[in-house]
Amino acid sequence: MEYCQAFFLGLMTCLMMACGGGGGGGAVSASSAQGVVTPAPEPEISIATAATASATREIQVPNGFALAANYTVLLDVDLEGEYSHRISLSVCTDFLRKDKSVQVDYDSCLLKASTRNGRFSSELEVGTAQKSLVLVIGYFDGPSGVDHRIWEKVDSEPYIFTVN
Amino acid sequence: MTKLNNLILSSTFLPMFVCTTVNASEPFQDCPTEAFLVQSGVAKIYGVQLATGHYELLSSSMGTSGKLNAMAFNFHDNYLYAWSAELKTLVRIGSDYQVNSLATTNNPDATFYVGDISLENNVYYAYRPGSSYGLYSYNLDQAADDYLHANKVATGEELAINIFDLAFHPFDGYAYSVDRGGILHRIDVALGLSTSLNDVGEKGTFGAVYFDVDGHLYISRNSDGYIFRLDINESTPSAEFYAYGPSSSNNDGSRCAMAPIVDVEQTYIDFGDAPDSYFSSLENNGARHGLLGSTLYLGAEVDSESDSFIAPLSDDETGVDDDDGIGFISAIEVGEDAIIEAIAVGNGFLNAWIDWDQNGVFDADEKIISAHSLIEGTNIVNYSVPLSARVGDTWARFRYSSTAVLEASGGVADGEVEDYSVAVTEAGVSTVFYPSENSWSTLAYEDNWPSVGDYDFNDLVIHYRTAISTKDGLVQRIRVMGQLAAVGASYHNGFAIHLPGILRSQIDEARIEFMVNREVQTVSPLEAGRSEAILVAFQDAWDYVTPGEDCKYHRTELGCGSSIQMEFSITAPFLSGIAIGQVPTTPFDPFMFASFGKPHNPTLGAAPGRSLEIHLKNHAPTSAFNTGYFGKGEDYSNASLGKYFLSEKGMPWAIHVANKWPYPVEYMDVIHAYPYFENFINSSGDQDGDWYLQEKSLIENTFSQ
Numbered sequence: 001m002e003y004c005q006a007f008f009l010g011l012m013t014c015l016m017m018a019c020g021g022g023g024g025g026g027a028v029s030a031s032s033a034q035g036v037v038t039p040a041p042e043p044e045i046s047i048a049t050a051a052t053a054s055a056t057r058e059i060q061v062p063n064g065f066a067l068a069a070n071y072t073v074l075l076d077v078d079l080e081g082e083y084s085h086r087i088s089l090s091v092c093t094d095f096l097r098k099d100k101s102v103q104v105d106y107d108s109c110l111l112k113a114s115t116r117n118g119r120f121s122s123e124l125e126v127g128t129a130q131k132s133l134v135l136v137i138g139y140f141d142g143p144s145g146v147d148h149r150i151w152e153k154v155d156s157e158p159y160i161f162t163v164n
Numbered sequence: 165m166t167k168l169n170n171l172i173l174s175s176t177f178l179p180m181f182v183c184t185t186v187n188a189s190e191p192f193q194d195c196p197t198e199a200f201l202v203q204s205g206v207a208k209i210y211g212v213q214l215a216t217g218h219y220e221l222l223s224s225s226m227g228t229s230g231k232l233n234a235m236a237f238n239f240h241d242n243y244l245y246a247w248s249a250e251l252k253t254l255v256r257i258g259s260d261y262q263v264n265s266l267a268t269t270n271n272p273d274a275t276f277y278v279g280d281i282s283l284e285n286n287v288y289y290a291y292r293p294g295s296s297y298g299l300y301s302y303n304l305d306q307a308a309d310d311y312l313h314a315n316k317v318a319t320g321e322e323l324a325i326n327i328f329d330l331a332f333h334p335f336d337g338y339a340y341s342v343d344r345g346g347i348l349h350r351i352d353v354a355l356g357l358s359t360s361l362n363d364v365g366e367k368g369t370f371g372a373v374y375f376d377v378d379g380h381l382y383i384s385r386n387s388d389g390y391i392f393r394l395d396i397n398e399s400t401p402s403a404e405f406y407a408y409g410p411s412s413s414n415n416d417g418s419r420c421a422m423a424p425i426v427d428v429e430q431t432y433i434d435f436g437d438a439p440d441s442y443f444s445s446l447e448n449n450g451a452r453h454g455l456l457g458s459t460l461y462l463g464a465e466v467d468s469e470s471d472s473f474i475a476p477l478s479d480d481e482t483g484v485d486d487d488d489g490i491g492f493i494s495a496i497e498v499g500e501d502a503i504i505e506a507i508a509v510g511n512g513f514l515n516a517w518i519d520w521d522q523n524g525v526f527d528a529d530e531k532i533i534s535a536h537s538l539i540e541g542t543n544i545v546n547y548s549v550p551l552s553a554r555v556g557d558t559w560a561r562f563r564y565s566s567t568a569v570l571e572a573s574g575g576v577a578d579g580e581v582e583d584y585s586v587a588v589t590e591a592g593v594s595t596v597f598y599p600s601e602n603s604w605s606t607l608a609y610e611d612n613w614p615s616v617g618d619y620d621f622n623d624l625v626i627h628y629r630t631a632i633s634t635k636d637g638l639v640q641r642i643r644v645m646g647q648l649a650a651v652g653a654s655y656h657n658g659f660a661i662h663l664p665g666i667l668r669s670q671i672d673e674a675r676i677e678f679m680v681n682r683e684v685q686t687v688s689p690l691e692a693g694r695s696e697a698i699l700v701a702f703q704d705a706w707d708y709v710t711p712g713e714d715c716k717y718h719r720t721e722l723g724c725g726s727s728i729q730m731e732f733s734i735t736a737p738f739l740s741g742i743a744i745g746q747v748p749t750t751p752f753d754p755f756m757f758a759s760f761g762k763p764h765n766p767t768l769g770a771a772p773g774r775s776l777e778i779h780l781k782n783h784a785p786t787s788a789f790n791t792g793y794f795g796k797g798e799d800y801s802n803a804s805l806g807k808y809f810l811s812e813k814g815m816p817w818a819i820h821v822a823n824k825w826p827y828p829v830e831y832m833d834v835i836h837a838y839p840y841f842e843n844f845i846n847s848s849g850d851q852d853g854d855w856y857l858q859e860k861s862l863i864e865n866t867f868s869q
Contacts, residue, residue, distance in 0.1 A: 008239035056619035059835070061814030065848040068783045069605065069820040069856075070598070072749070088494030088503065093600060103542075106491035106505065107602035113594030114497060122634075125598045125750045127605070127822025128853030138494045140501045144546040146493060151642060155850075 028078035036070045069161060070125045073133065073151070075111065078164040088138035089120055095134040102148040104136055135163055189258040191242035197427040199374050199419035200235060200244060202409065207232040208377035209261050212417070214374065214382050215426050215493045216433055216454030217391055217409035218577035223261035227236065233265070235418040238304060239285040239774050242658045244418065245304070247276040254288065254302055254312070268302060270314040280339060282353065283421060289339065289353045291330065292318045299356050302782045318356025325349050331381065333396060334421040340396060342370050342383050344437045348394065348401060365391055366403040372417025376425045382406065386415045393449065406449055407575030408567050432456045434486070435472035438559045438583040441524035443573035444472040446861060451563060451573050451581045458508040458578035462489020462564050462692050466580045487582045487685025490562050497591045499551040506545055508538040508564065512579060514545065515570045518560045518586065520553040526561060535568040553588050556677070560584045573760065593640065595633045598750040599822045604629055604647065606825035609756045611653050612765055613778045613809065614797030620828045622652035622677060622720045622867065626659060627824055638741025642751070644699065648730040649868065652720035652830055656759035658704055662786050664748045670738055671697050677735040689734050698786055701732045704759040720830040725869025751820055755779040767797050779809050781792040781816035821856040826868035837865040
């Protein structure tokens with residue numbers, strides 16, 4: 001059984017606990033693992049009190065819940081009547097609405113595509129923290145430019161981002 | 165690195181730039197990196213950054229009403245010397261830039277415009293072509309018998325070269341210059357002899373020439389201000405364009421030849437960060453922009469570096485992320501138009517290149533945008549992708565400046581350079597990224613399965629990203645990219661990605677692209693001996709990373725930060741397109757496994773190797789896994805119910821979050837770093853879906869170095 005000292009935060013409190021990862025030569029039995037109560041500073045009361053369990057091992061996971069980090073959004077674009085030439089389609093997660101304009105962080109795009117008939121569909125995987133998406137439509141006929149469509153998550157599946 | 169946010173740089177920087185004290189008639193404090201340039205009928209002196217061509221007026225009132233020329237920096241006493249047309253004698257100039265006449269004797273009846281001081285023997289040499297003139301020396305050693313006495317070394321006939329300045333090499337004792345016809349001359353001042361070396365490839369009046377401590381000769385052309393660099397150590401030095409400098413009909417320059425071209429302690433230069441084959445570093449005459457006095461840049465930030473953070477380092481991840489001014493609105497599809505967004509601060513010109521043939525160089529015909537005028541704010545710019553463009557990853561460079569036309573390398577006095585790694589696809593290909601094209605999700609493992617550990621979820625941490633490329637409804641290839649973010653365990657673990665539902669035989673193994681730390685790997689990542697498709701990124705994390713000094717693990721203990729030491733990329737094309745519905749949902753099935761021959765949890769016996777895998781909750785193991793391990797220790801897997809790698813309470817040994825996650829520090833239970841994790845679980849994910857964001861953490865309990 002391998003033990004090690006907890007690290008010190010603020011007032012030094014030493015707790016005997018199971019080592020983090022595999023301990024090399026030391027055997028780690030299941031019964032040795034105990035939760036760590038950390039005497040950490042509490043910058044925000046709401047965060048610090050958000051957990052009621054003293055250790056993750058105490059938490060009962062609801063049956064069937066796999067802790068997925070993402071959910072699926074179906075993008076369904078039909079702009080056949082609006083654009084008669086090739087357009088590009090980019091869906092991004094990070095954007096800022098400023099007055100009537102939309103400022104997009106293109107590093108955050110989770111789709112890059114194009115279509116010649118204005119139609120396109122695809123499934124997108126979106127992080128659970130994400131509550132909105134922006135579709136950027138880029139067009140090339142005449143002066144190049146962009147148009148934006150925004151999708152907001154509502155609390156019911158299936159999630160469909162319809163653009164028409 | 166010095167952050168120059170918004171770059172309001174005015175004369176407040178001038179004292180730092182000139183590197184001098186302000187005491188009257190005092191010498192310069194040291195051997196300055198900047199060059200000095202005198203111009204105009206009434207002498208004015210400028211400081212010049214040769215690296216960028218940026219110049220600043222140092223003084224317009226030098227105490228003379230005439231020209232100064234033949235200027236030289238004296239390494240022996242840290243004064244400038246020059247020939248005064250008004251005083252018809254040699255003058256000395258201190259850090260106050262005021263002319264002090266020297267009591268020279270035996271002066272010829274001449275005005276000199278060519279001169280420099282030998283680094284070997286503290287002697288000033290002045291030269292003027294013509295039969296009535298020649299090469300003269302003035303000993304500047306006050307203890308010498310001939311102190312300030314003019315000695316004629318050679319007549320104008322003996323040394324007949326049509327030059328406009330000369331400079332002494334820092335070490336070989338010779339002076340060098342380039343004449344109007346572009347011929348490089350090496351001058352032996354002791355003998356008064358010149359040797360014509362070779363044509364450097366550029367012609368003109370080079371009124372200011374300088375050396376740096378590495379033996380590079382810089383020649384400034386009066387007509388256009390272009391600064392060229394020659395490596396005198398080469399057998400036939402050629403003039404390489406180096407920077408856009410000031411132009412003048414009357415030009416003379418000098419600098420301390422013992423100084424490097426850039427003071428690493430005080431740099432105000434922005435560099436690109438593409439691999440150095442694209443000309444990124446200072447040594448390689450990389451693209452660089454002076455920030456002093458500049459009000460032009462792209463995006464919200466520009467910062468300075470002492471040199472390029474050449475890939476795999478990144479200007480973005482080292483210091484301030486200032487590559488933020490270009491947005492790739494559309495994909496880059498072969499033979500199609502594409503669009504970028506350029507966010508400009510200040511009105512200027514955009515020039516840009518993409519390495520279409522992926523030969524590691526921005527060729528002249530790969531310039532996609534030239535002298536495109538931008539106005540302050542958001543600009544939409546389109547460009548064409550040639551049919552000859554090669555599909556795959558390549559590099560793009562964007563340069564913004566008040567100078568309209570720029571090359572892909574060399575210095576310019578203002579603006580910013582931004583380099584981007586970009587992907588070129590076939591026409592009609594759409595790509596779905598997760599979590600996005602340029603961000604990371606995180607896979608975090610407890611490696612002590614089947615024993616429950618301390619839930620710090622940092623025994624193995626992988627930053628992870630996927631891309632699925634589809635054409636006409638069929639998936640053509642998948643791509644996984646990763647960074648080995650942390651190893652918080654002494655067990656040896658590998659990492660792989662299983663593609664459920666895809667057979668090994670469906671992957672075009674010959675066309676797999678496998679990169680580690682941006683170097684092509686010759687070994688195939690497609691695991692042999694399996695029917696299913698398994699891509700092995702690495703066999704043992706400890707082969708690639710080291711613990712910090714006085715640290716036990718890699719990037720998990722407080723005070724044990726380091727840069728990412730291992731990143732990988734695997735692009736796996738399919739032999740023929742696969743229906744979208746048959747391709748597993750991202751993040752596919754990533755898993756860690758025990759390294760061959762290394763001990764692991766003793767419950768599993770000695771060295772389980774590939775027979776031990778740890779997957780995300782309810783992801784089935786591959787055929788390599790020893791199913792006899794199920795049910796050992798605290799594992800409650802039940803294959804018949806589709807339950808895998810979970811404890812009695814349903815807790816997994818691996819989690820996946822959709823950001824570059826500041827994981828818990830060593831030994832810190834995840835709920836003490838991320839308290840909302842508990843309610844996320846209790847609510848079956850209906851609440852606190854953002855539990856893993858940094859603003860929801862107790863940040864001091866996370867590792868975010």
